[in-house]
Amino acid sequence: MASVALSEAEKVYIVHGVQEDLRVDGRGCEDYRCVEVETDVVSNTSGSARVKLGHTDILVGVKAEMGTPKLEKPNEGYLEFFVDCSANATPEFEGRGGDDLGTEIANTLYRIFNNKSSVDLKSLCISPREHCWILYVDVLLLECGGNLFDAISIAVKAALFNTRIPKVRVLEDEEGSKDIELSDDPYDCIRLSVENVPCIVTLCKIGYRHVVDATLQEEACSLASLLVSVTSKGVVTCMRKVGKGSLDPESIFEMMETGKRVGKVLHASLQSLLHKEESLGPKRQKVGFLG
Amino acid sequence: MPGDHRRIRGPEESQPPQLYAADEDEAPVARDSTRLRPVYARAGLLSQAKGSAYLEAGGTKVLCAVSGPRQVEGGERGSGPAGAGGEAPAALRGRLLCDFRRAPFSGRRRRAPPGGGEERELALALQEALEPAVRLGRYPRAQLEVSALLLEDGGSALAAALTAASLALADAGIEMYDLVVGCGLSRAPGPAPIWLLDPTLLEEERAAASLTVALMPVLNQVAGLLGSGEGGPTESWAEAVRLGLEGCQRLYPVLQQCLVRAARRRGTAAPP
Numbered sequence: 146m147a148s149v150a151l152s153e154a155e156k157v158y159i160v161h162g163v164q165e166d167l168r169v170d171g172r173g174c175e176d177y178r179c180v181e182v183e184t185d186v187v188s189n190t191s192g193s194a195r196v197k198l199g200h201t202d203i204l205v206g207v208k209a210e211m212g213t214p215k216l217e218k219p220n221e222g223y224l225e226f227f228v229d230c231s232a233n234a235t236p237e238f239e240g241r242g243g244d245d246l247g248t249e250i251a252n253t254l255y256r257i258f259n260n261k262s263s264v265d266l267k268s269l270c271i272s273p274r275e276h277c278w279i280l281y282v283d284v285l286l287l288e289c290g291g292n293l294f295d296a297i298s299i300a301v302k303a304a305l306f307n308t309r310i311p312k313v314r315v316l317e318d319e320e321g322s323k324d325i326e327l328s329d330d331p332y333d334c335i336r337l338s339v340e341n342v343p344c345i346v347t348l349c350k351i352g353y354r355h356v357v358d359a360t361l362q363e364e365a366c367s368l369a370s371l372l373v374s375v376t377s378k379g380v381v382t383c384m385r386k387v388g389k390g391s392l393d394p395e396s397i398f399e400m401m402e403t404g405k406r407v408g409k410v411l412h413a414s415l416q417s418l419l420h421k422e423e424s425l426g427p428k429r430q431k432v433g434f435l436g
Numbered sequence: 437m438p439g440d441h442r443r444i445r446g447p448e449e450s451q452p453p454q455l456y457a458a459d460e461d462e463a464p465v466a467r468d469s470t471r472l473r474p475v476y477a478r479a480g481l482l483s484q485a486k487g488s489a490y491l492e493a494g495g496t497k498v499l500c501a502v503s504g505p506r507q508v509e510g511g512e513r514g515s516g517p518a519g520a521g522g523e524a525p526a527a528l529r530g531r532l533l534c535d536f537r538r539a540p541f542s543g544r545r546r547r548a549p550p551g552g553g554e555e556r557e558l559a560l561a562l563q564e565a566l567e568p569a570v571r572l573g574r575y576p577r578a579q580l581e582v583s584a585l586l587l588e589d590g591g592s593a594l595a596a597a598l599t600a601a602s603l604a605l606a607d608a609g610i611e612m613y614d615l616v617v618g619c620g621l622s623r624a625p626g627p628a629p630i631w632l633l634d635p636t637l638l639e640e641e642r643a644a645a646s647l648t649v650a651l652m653p654v655l656n657q658v659a660g661l662l663g664s665g666e667g668g669p670t671e672s673w674a675e676a677v678r679l680g681l682e683g684c685q686r687l688y689p690v691l692q693q694c695l696v697r698a699a700r701r702r703g704t705a706a707p708p
Contacts, residue, residue: 216451252557256664260644369568371661381673383664384647385561391568391657394681401670 148237149361159366160352168356168363175407177358182299182418184307186433191280192308195434196300199360200290203297205304206283209311211325214270214277222269222277226254227284228297234289243286250284250297253345257298257374257383262341264305272315272323280308291361294372298345299415305342306419309334343374343382344411346404350392355400357407371400375408377416452545462638469632472619472683475690477599479607479698487608489694491600494636495590500600502608505530505578530575534562535583536597542589558594565598565618565650565660571611580610591636592620594648598660599691606695614652615691616659619683621676622646623667631676633683647673649680653688 151159159169166174178199187193190206197203214221228250230243237243258264269278282304284297312333316324349359349367356363359370368390374383381401386392392400422429473494482488485501492498508531536559540546562584570580582604584597598618605612622635622643631647632639640646645665652659658681667673 248553248556249560252553252560255553256557259664260666262666379669381667381670384661384673385663386564386658386661388564389567391652391655391659392661394656394658394677397658397661397677398674401674405670 149365151362151365155362156366159363163351163354163356163363166354170360172358174354174356175403177295177407177411178360180299182303182415182422183432184303184419184422186431191310192304192306194300194303194307196296196303198290198292198296198299198358200288201292201296202286202288202290203293203300204285204287205297205300206285207304207308208281208283209278209308210281211271211276211313212279214274218266219274220270221266222279223266224258224264224280224282226251226258226282228254228286229284230286230289234286238286238289246293247286250293253294253372253383253385254282254284254297254301256385257343257345260382262380263343263376263382264341265338268335268337269310271313271325275323276315276325278310280305280310289361291364292347292358294345294347295358298343298374299411302339302342302344302415303419305337306339308337310337341376341378341380343376343380344408344415345372345374345383346408346411347372347387348400348404350390350396350400355396355403357403371397371404373401373404373408375405375412377409377412379405379409381405454544467632469630470679470683472634472686473636475687477603477691477694479603479694480702485604485608487604487606487610489600489603489607491596491603493590493592493596493634495588496593496596497587497590498584498593498596498600499587500582500584500597500604502580502582502601502604502610504580504608505575505610506581507577508579528573528576530570530572530578530580532563532567532570532572533579533581534559534566534601535581536562536586536594537583538586538589538593542586558597561594561648561660561662562598562601565616566601566605568657568659569602569612569614569616569652570605571613574611580605589637591622591638591640592618592634592648594618594662595620595634595650598648598650599687603691603694607698614654614657615688616650617653617684617687617691618648618650618660619680619687620646620648621663621680621683623665623672623676625666629668629672631672631679633679647676647680649677649684651681651684653685 181197184194186195191209192207195204228247230238230247232239312328314326348355349370351367369388369392372385476492479489487502490499582601595618602616621631623629623631623645625644645667647663650660
């Protein structure tokens, strides 16, 4: 990830502040920075979202395309993730530099969606064994300001909420050959239910306490972090330890509880925000990239 | 291997016949959920590697080799900030490069060697679990390469690879704070699911959730944690982590004996 040079004194300042539940920008240990979410920003996609979390800027586009289902799961569609760390985010991502981080984030996304309840894959099936919808979720990292995983998971959830998949019908001829017909109305589409889509909460261990939504400076002071993926009901779908250091078993249990608590609140506010945005209707003023 | 054009060509795509076979419906045998499979571990078996280890747990067979420390050019970043605990500055610390490979015949279906995303992910998990244990500050500007090869996957492959990798590092004489012991767990689907320690391949395939824990037994610090699936509420995951840590503690004496035997072997074989 982007690195930032910190002196010893700055590190000590951050660590001591965190022990007192006071971070550099005045937040508490469990507070998120101000999050801006906007959906439907890219017109050529089936769904898109842009999330700005402090200095971290993520753009996600979802494209629904027809393809053949996987052999082991003939009645389901699937999701494909791709993460591109563009060189705009930080100079370290120039050329192939961002590929490692991109694969790591994509693998984590595959892992958190790798269970039956996150997304209803059966609704993506058109005709078993032959056609299904494949959702290509492409994540673009525009700016890296710490806490990438959280921002990306929020953006993916918002983009999936915004995704509109056209309704198709399969018509069978007398000979048995199948034809796929797209409905005439462009607004006739199926929406995915994102009730159980999880969000990632990264908890960074700094000193004896852990913080949620760490900035780049705080990440530089932390040796180990726990990444927990929580659904809105408090069910954990993925857990991963990140970083060079080790964690005490007791802190892991504490961090899981905090992650669940914070995750539930995050889901509630994201859900209400997405519904509010949708209720503004198609005539709402889009902020886009100029705001 | 590129296509062989002289022989009769088969179809473009081929699938193994097991995919179309009727479901075997082999229910996994009910067993004590805290049993660990007997482990066979041997260190110091490859002559070309600095350190090596072979670990067998049930059907899982993994071979790990360590080479290095090798000097690597890369001091262009100058003196970065010092790590916590007064260790050498970040640019001077050594690097640990891990590689995880599955042999093509290790699973039920043949997998061609560039395994793609999954092997990269497991290699990263190996690296993140081994870094806390290795004293990289003592190997400035050097690089250690750890490569794990899974010969047969019989369940909890990552856990076995972690254990074998730390045995190999110890066998290579790399300075470490402690050994890293890995343990796998899986949770069966169903109304009253329990976490099973050290699952077999069948149990893992039918699992609703799986978890791998890596522990440094003497320091009692968790070095690595990777889990996913429908595990349920946090209490269930916490119970699984506790079970895994207990399993790692039980495995530690076996590994200690293995290293002692390897050291004795090295001592008797040393030329006068």
